[in-house]
Amino acid sequence: MPLPIAAAYRRKRTEDCTGYRQVFGSCGLTSRHFGVNLINIKYIMELRQMGTENDKQPEQLTRPYKMQARARSAAVTGERILDAAVGIFYEQPAENLSLEEVAHRAGVSVQTVIRRFGGKDGLFTAAAEREATRIAEQRNQAETGDVAGALSILINHYEEVGDGIFRMLAEELRRPALRKIVDLGRVYHRQWCERVFAPALADRRGTERERRLVQLIAITDVCTWKLLRRDYGLSRNETELAMCELLRPLIPEGR
Incomplete structure (x- = not known):
């Protein structure tokens, strides 16, 4: 027991002694009946009370940690569920996305998936938003005016998720939640082109600038990648070169 507490109990012994003698004395009992003196009875009882209070402290201290x-x-668990949903989406059409399969891959129950994301549309939206954030971080590494570097990053992106994106485009009219995601993707790609190809747009205004921007968007769109890479079978490097050759007439030298 710490010294200050022990000292406090020693100071209280004299005060408590009289009261305890009165109680036990009225019953005809003395300290000899207990084998201890009356002051020590008080001391022991209060020590036990302190021990009971101290026993509660570890639980109170560990509660925030447990939370x-x-x-x-x-x-x-939420990230594991999203990983499973994204994996399934890149393997098959979005309409085949099954909560049972997602739960199985994530190692949780279907009820856990529903409780976390509210159903199929909520799960799909959350998974797509997380993927969009990851993809944006990847593509945002492209520097303004660095056409070759930007194309390399873009082709790497399409090689990784291009088939899934194109599958999403094919299904957007059947799923409202999917349409919102696709529209956000279009907005992002437009902003990306405006930033990356800013030098090629600097001297243009109004409809002329808009036309040039749309040309840049179309050349670097996932549909162009699919046409070159999947439909006509160009290699990854040939696809990148083809896009670069399409862009070259639209970008003045030195820009």
Whole structure:
């Protein structure tokens, strides 16, 4: 027991002694009946009370840690579910996305998936939004005016997810949630082209600038990649070169 607490109990012994003698004395009992003196009875009882209070402290201290651990576990489970959904999406049409298959791959119950994302559309939207964020981080590495570097990053992106994107485009009219995601993708690609090809747009205004921007968007669109890479069988490097040759007349030398 810490010294300050022990000292406090020693100071209280004299005060408590009289009261305890009165209680036990009225019953005809003395300290000899207990084998201890009355002051020590008070001391022992209060020590036990302190022990009971101290026993509660570890639980109170560990409660925030347990809550944090549960939150981390829930976050990991959510990411695992999204990983499973994204994997399935890149393998097959979105309409074949099954909550049962997602749950099986993620190692959770279907009810856990529903409780976390609210159903198939909610799961699909969450998975697509996370993928969009990841893809944007990848594509945003392209520097303004660096056409060759930007094309290399873009082709790498299409090689990884181009088939899934094109599958999404084919299904957007049948799924409203999918249409929203596709529209956001179009907006992002337009903004990406405006930033990357800004030097080629700098001297143009109005409809002339808009026409040039749309040309740049079309040449670098996933549909152009699919036409060159999948439909006509060009290699990855040949596809990148073909896109570069299409862009060259639209980008002045030195820009």
